[in-house]
Amino acid sequence: MKLGIDAMSGDLGSAIVVEACRSFLSKNKTDELYVVGKKEELLALESYSQVTIIDAQEVLEMTENILAIRRKKESSMVKTMMLAKNDEVDAVLSCGNTGAYYASAMLFLKRLEGIEKSCLMAMLPTYNDRGVALLDVGANSENTAEQLKSFAIMGSVYAKNVRKVSNPKVALLNIGAEHHKGDEVHQETYKLLESMQEINFIGNIEGKEILDGDVDVVVTDGFTGNVALKTIEGVAKVLVKSLKDGFMSSTRTKVGAVMAKPALKQLMNKFDTKAAGGALMIGFVKPVIxxxxxxxxxxxxxxxxxxxxxxxxxxxxxxxEGLK
Amino acid sequence: MKLGIDAMSGDLGSAIVVEACRSFLSKNKTDELYVVGKKEELLALESYSQVTIIDAQEVLEMTENILAIRRKKESSMVKTMMLAKNDEVDAVLSCGNTGAYYASAMLFLKRLEGIEKSCLMAMLPTYNDRGVALLDVGANSENTAEQLKSFAIMGSVYAKNVRKVSNPKVALLNIGAEHHKGDEVHQETYKLLESMQEINFIGNIEGKEILDGDVDVVVTDGFTGNVALKTIEGVAKVLVKSLKDGFMSSTRTKVGAVMAKPALKQLMNKFDTKAAGGALMIGFVKPVIxxxxxxxxxxxxxxxxxxxxxxxxxxxxxxxEGLK
Structure with a gap:
């Protein structure tokens, strides 16, 4: 197996990627890494026989417009995606600018046959630690029922094969449980999903149930999914900030916070979105992580x-196969 | 002023309504209350000269289908709404079944001139304690740009006159800050709101910003707003439950939790949605709370x-006036 790795585009630069590659290689002795970035920053990887370093002197910045991918052909992000396009690697990874990365996948990679729209899938932590896949979280600003159906299939295949959930439960994000809820697209999607043998559709769920962990895959259009994902992030941020303010408000609560620290740490770990391993861009002929x-x-x-x-x-x- | 009050339909029955009315009357000596419910449960209010008791022996249950409003003409909820319809009161209140209450407003009350769709507005607590009005949170399953424009006007008028915010900031909930973000309806709404002198439109905001409290009114279609509101509720519920689990996990954290209790209580109070005074059904000729x-x-x-x-x-x- 060959993995294509953009070493440059994250907030913390190449150092964390180099460290991650070394740790990965210490456990995995057979698969190959194609690491793309400023070669002078990747010297620590040179001695590994499994590593091929590909020099790329440009970096696509976090704040850059997605159109920069057309200009920055020598960036680590674009060069990594080109490895996938040219079939030199089996999957690509980046921790760069989501919009630019997605746009480069759209520009350079083929979509799977039968896929009208690719999409962005997030793995979210849940109360019961099972985790849930939410898709689309914002690759599209609107979707048809047929597109939502293809998201349901891909999400279900992912849960079954990667998350190893047998018969994963798939739900549609809607504004009520009954089949007639929502706008026309959601009503039609409900009918489509209900009629499918290939997936285990359990019906509509509401926003308040996403993080319960009772379902494995939540299907939604890119607009609603993006609002839901960002609302989750926002509420978590505001609640944690307010809790910290409260702890700092008196000596008593400060002491209490120190005592209760393991509980707080456990909470942070449980809902640490970074631990989930990142989002996936799906519908392409190669995994894009x-x-x-x-x-x-x-x-x-x-x-x-x-x-x-x-x-x-x-x-x-x-x-x-599932999309056929 | 005359307020029409449904005394029966909440989870806790008439007792809390009777208590609330007595407390209200102890501070307000001039306005009149029309209290609708089982008269035998409202005896404690009989002696107040400001109170008119209207007997209603039926109760619309929380779990009942909204169509029950057509059958239960003698319910406290329907009889309260009829007071508004017949111009006998200036506003109505209920803590009953939201769907049925909204449906009865739709059925019996007139909409304001120029309002195609009435909607549901929620007041949400924010990090900075200013609070924010989010509308529509689910009265409609889809909305046009013109309808969103009318929600923006009503939300802004509400913030200015009831919340006493001078020049309230109005934002559109979207999937990015730029004007071209979102589907056609949201792009068109952005243009409409931008062109209005009457409101202080500050542009798009994302889901993660709703609870920051930097804006006073967040406008959204009923589908997205419902998902956002329920997602907020769900995340808060799951985080608090997980925090409690963590506190109970060891003697140390249990002691810490007791010490830190004032901070936890402060957090609960800050984000207590009940304290905000309830949601509003707006677009009707009378306030419906x-x-x-x-x-x-x-x-x-x-x-x-x-x-x-x-x-x-x-x-x-x-x-x-604002809608003209």
Missing amino acids: KAHGSSDAIAFENAMNLAFDMVSSNVVDKMK | KAHGSSDAIAFENAMNLAFDMVSSNVVDKMK
């Missing part, structure tokens, strides 16, 4: 393991 | 105060 922009070495190695699992479980071929 | 289903006497009295503020600030007439 997006690690969190602020990934540390552990998070990036998790994303590498996810890429490994996706390639070794042959998930893209199985999605193709 | 929906208190939380599980309201206690204090929450219900807050909702009564909100009704009072809405009538005394003449907010419905001002919305009518």
Whole structure:
């Protein structure tokens, strides 16, 4: 197996990627890494026989417009994607600018046959630690029922093959449980999903149920999914910030916070979105993995393991099969 | 001023409404309450000269289908709404079944001139304690740009007159800050809102910013707003549950939790949705206030105060004015 790795585009630069690659290689002695970036920053990887270093002197910045991918042909991100396009690697990873990365996949990679729209899938932590896949979280600003159906198939194949869930439960995000809820697209999607033998459709769920962990895959259009994902992030941020303010408000609460620290740490770990290994851009002929922009070495190695699992479980071929 | 009060339909029955009315009357000596419910449960209010008791022996249950409003003409909810229809009161309140209450407003009350669609507005607590109005949170399953424009006007009038915010900031919930983000309806809405002198439109905001409190009114279609509102509720519920689990996991964390209790209590109070006084059904010729289903006497009295503020600030007439 060959993994293509953009070493430059994350918030923390190449150091965390180098560290993640070394740790990955210490456990995996057979698969190859194609690491793309400023070669002078990747010297520590030179001695590994499994590593091919590809020099790329440009970096696509986090704040750059997605159109920069057309101009920055020598950037590590674009050069990594070209490896996938030219069939030199089996999957690609980056912790760079999501919009630019997605746009470069759209521009350079083919979509799976039968896929009108690719999409972005996020793995979210849940109360019961099972995790849930939410898709589309924002690759599209609107979707048809047929497109949502293809997301449901791909999400289900992913849960079954990569997450190893037998008969994964698939739900449609809607504004009520009954089949007639929502706008026309959602009503039609409900009917389509209900009629499918291939997936285990359990009906509509509401926003308040996403993180319960009772379902494995939540299907939604890119507009709603993006609002839901970002709302989850926002609420978590505001609640944690407010809790910290409260702890700092008196000596008593400060002491209490110190005592309760293991509980707080457990909460942070449970809902650490970085640990989930990043988002996936799906519907393409190769796995395209997006690690969190602020990934540390552990998070990036998790994303590498996810890429490994996706390639070794042959998930893209199985999605193709499921879409027929 | 005359307020019409459904005394029966909440989770906690008539007792909390009776208590709220007594407390309200102890502070307000001039305005009249029309209290609708089982007269044998309202005996404690009989001696107040400001109170008119209207007997209603049926109760619309929380779990009942909204169509029950057609059958249960003798229910406290329907009879309260009829008071508004017949111009016998200036505003109505209930803590009953949201769907049925909204349906009864739709069925019996007129909409304001120029309003194609009425909607549901929620007041949400924010990090900075300013609070934010989010509308529509689910009265509609889809909306046009023109309808979103009318929601923006009504939300802004509400913030200015009831919340007393001068020049309230109005934002559109979208999947990115730029004007071209989102589907056609959202792009068109952006243009409409941008061109209006009457409101202080500050542009798009994303889901993660809703609870920051930097804007006063967030406009969205009923589908997205419902998902956002319920996602907020769900995340808060899951985080608090997980935090409690963590606190219970060892003696140390248990002691820490007891010490830190004031901080936890402060957090709960800050984000207590009941304290905000309930949701509003807007676009009708009278204020229609929906208190939380599980309201206690204090929450219900807050909702009564909100009704009072809405009538005394003449907010419905001002919305009518704004919509011209």
